[in-house]
Amino acid sequence: MLSKLFKALSRSRSQISQALNAVMGKGISSDDLDNLEENLLQTDMGYDTVQVVIDLVNGYSGKDLTKIVRDKLVELLPDRTDLNIDKIPCVIPIVGVNGSGKTTSAAKLANMYKTSGFDVTLVAADTYRAAAVDQLKIWSDRVGCRLICNENSSEPVSVLFDGLESASSRGSGIVIVDTAGRLHTSTNLMSELDKMYRVIDTRFSEFNVRPLITLDACIGQNSLVQAKEFNKQHTLDGAILTKLDGTARGGIVFPLYDELEIIVKFIGVGESLEDLEPFDPISYVDSLLGLENN
Secondary structure: OOOHHHHHOHHHHHHHHHHHHHHOOOOOOHHHHHHHHHHHHOOOOOHHHHHHHHHHHOOOOOOOHHHHHHHHHHHOOOOOOOOOOOOOOEEEEEEOOOOOOHHHHHHHHHHHHHHOOOOEEEEEEOOOOHHHHHHHHHHHHHHOOEEEOOOOOOOHHHHHHHHHHHHHHHOOOEEEEEEOOOOOOOHHHHHHHHHHHHHHHHHOOOOEEOOEEEEEHHHOOHHHHHHHHHHHHOOOOEEEEEOOOOOOOOOOHHHHHHHHOOOEEEEEOOOOOOOEEEOOHHHHHHHHHOOOOO
């Protein structure tokens, strides 16, 4: 049975496989290289990564070309991609633009850590969207974790404070904060996010802060702009790549790391609670190139 990740990367895999198969075991013409470059760029790998592959392929005539490309792509990604929660308590603010999957990702992440034995607290700090709180109520019941919310307050900072105070008194090891969606151009909302970070730093300094940004895998290079601006506000510990559902191109993991040093920590491969997976560069590249057998 094919894994969800393998299925999710079907679009990019088809483009890459066709282009590599076209040059396998033969002399490579300039037209072949142009075709390969075009197909690789369409996967959102980014120009620099594509040029590394093109330089590798140019002049190569062996039949194990896919493996050579595979090894190089794995080499371009970091060895360690797990989120560092060695020191607890830990607070994980989930940030990003509207519609990028923050609320769902927060719930999935809570489920992952709860299943691993952590005491998890969810904080519903998206006070601008009532549906977000309702969603988290349903998800937290399914996960079996505590939810801190205040439907009478429109102040995210106040809800965050209540959540961290409650988690601290309870001894909760992992606090996951769902924040409001915001564009990096929204000065007031970005300032509000800055206040939330300051509250954590000044009032709850015992918590290690591990911010994650949710990035829609379907929007390609626009993800770089979003990640860059949110990273300016507060250094991100990584990204959650969402909506890998077969229409996404998937190559964005390379320029995120190459250009911004932002590591994808988790990938969303479906809609159920279990459909959040830790990012594994080897499995990802193998799925991207069609080398997975299970």
